Amino acid sequence: MKQRVQMRAAALAAVCALVVAGTLAVRGQVQYRSGQPIAPSYEGWIPNADGSIDLIFGYMNRNFEEHLHIPVGPNNTFEPGPADQGQPTYFMPRRNMNQFRVTVPKDFGKKELIWTLTSNGKTEKAYAGLKPEYILDARGIYRQYTGFDVQGEVERNKPPVVKVEGDLKRTVAVGEALSLNATSSDDGIPKASRGRGGPFQGLALGFRVAWHVFRGPGEAVTFEPEQFKVYPDYISGSPWTPGFALPKLPPDGSVPVRVRFSQPGTFVIRVLAFDGGAESYQDVTVTVTPTTKG
Numbered sequence: 550m551k552q553r554v555q556m557r558a559a560a561l562a563a564v565c566a567l568v569v570a571g572t573l574a575v576r577g578q579v580q581y582r583s584g585q586p587i588a589p590s591y592e593g594w595i596p597n598a599d600g601s602i603d604l605i606f607g608y609m610n611r612n613f614e615e616h617l618h619i620p621v622g623p624n625n626t627f628e629p630g631p632a633d634q635g636q637p638t639y640f641m642p643r644r645n646m647n648q649f650r651v652t653v654p655k656d657f658g659k660k661e662l663i664w665t666l667t668s669n670g671k672t673e674k675a676y677a678g679l680k681p682e683y684i685l686d687a688r689g690i691y692r693q694y695t696g697f698d699v700q701g702e703v704e705r706n707k708p709p710v711v712k713v714e715g716d717l718k719r720t721v722a723v724g725e726a727l728s729l730n731a732t733s734s735d736d737g738i739p740k741a742s743r744g745r746g747g748p749f750q751g752l753a754l755g756f757r758v759a760w761h762v763f764r765g766p767g768e769a770v771t772f773e774p775e776q777f778k779v780y781p782d783y784i785s786g787s788p789w790t791p792g793f794a795l796p797k798l799p800p801d802g803s804v805p806v807r808v809r810f811s812q813p814g815t816f817v818i819r820v821l822a823f824d825g826g827a828e829s830y831q832d833v834t835v836t837v838t839p840t841t842k843g
Contacts, residue, residue, distance in 0.1 A: 583615035587640050589664040589675035592647055592693065593685035600655035604662055604677040605685065606636065607646040613784060616641055617668055618766040624667040627651075636664065638764045641780040646693055647828060651677070691826035708829045709735040709756060709822035711804075717833050723813055723840045726773070729833060730805040731820040733758045733798070739825050741795055754825030755795045757788045758804045763832060765816030773807040779821050810837040 592605040610617070617640045619625040626632040634651045651662060662677040685693075691706065711733040721727040733756075741755025759776045777796055778787035786793045798804070808818060814837055821830045 580613050581611060583612050584669055585611035585615075586671035586673060587611070587617060587619075587666050587668045588673045589666045590646075591664075591675040591677040591683070593683040593689065594677070594679055595650075595685050597652070602653050602655065602657055602679065603650040604653060605647055605650050606664055606675060606677070607644070607648045608637075608640060608666070609644050610640050610642050612642050613782075614642060616767055618768075619666065619668060626665050628663050628665070630662070634662075634664075639762045639767045640668075641761075641778075643781045643783075645780055647690065694826055705736075706738040706824070706826055707736050708827035709733060709758075709824050711758060711820055711822035711829050711831055713820060713831045713833055717831070718836075719833060720836045720838065721808075721810065722838050723810055726807045726809055727835065728805070728807050729760065729818065729820075730803055731758070731760075731831065733802045733804055733820075733822045735822070735824050753788055753791060753793045753795060756798065756822070756824045757795050758798060758820065758822045759788075760804070760806045760808070760818060760820050763817040763819040765814055766812070769811045769814075770816065770818070771809050771811075773809070776806065779823075808835070810835070813837045813839045 588609045588611070590607045590609055592607050594605065595603045597603060618638060619640065620638050621633045621636070625636065625638060627634045627636070635649050637648055653660075653662065657679060659678070664675045664677070666673055688704075711731055714730045714732065719727060719729075735756040737756070739754045742753065757777075759779050760772055761776060761779045762770050779789065781787065781789040783790055788795050804820060810816065816835045816837060818833045818835055819830050820833075821828060823829075
């Protein structure tokens, strides 16, 4: 018994040492809290009714805790064409799928669009093209999120609906509160659950809505009330991880929030609605001006 206690104490000490060193021991593997690069990802493409094509992108932030702000420019760019294709500049931890779409013309053919990210000293690229194996539909997106094939009532799942009230471009001064509200609804499919397949497989299912920073330095933004995390947090939990109970929405589907900014600049604040297998979002571009001294 004494030997077993000593072994447990030694193991705990080893984990504590890893945490102090900036790493985490999770399920026998060393996971990094910070210092690791972000890999852009090409999720696939969807044909539109008018013949154009949506190329869908996400990313993998290999850190478990570190958020990074990478403005559009040499370290966050697209080629060929404009460097700015609507990509995020604020990157949350871990795997974040289907973050934005780039629409290309129907004659895109065999061309490629390349997203390049440089972070924590390493450059990585995502190559987007129209290979047949990358074509997506609602079933494919559901499988991406859950790891399961679509079956039963899930085949009837429709993406949630979310709409920002008022203008999608706002101006506010540093320190002042900006009031935003969105209305949301969902068809109730798939049914809410806490996820399946163990602590690293199968995210929590069910409808949830939250505001978050999509562009701009996230550390300069605060939300009232505080918003839940919209990325997989395997350490303290989030609605994007198994075993997490989904927060309840108001009966009328409204999602009001007050946002404050601690520095001037241009920010994009996103409201995201997700049901575990499909998502919808809308963005508000906020110009934050310096505080006017009286």
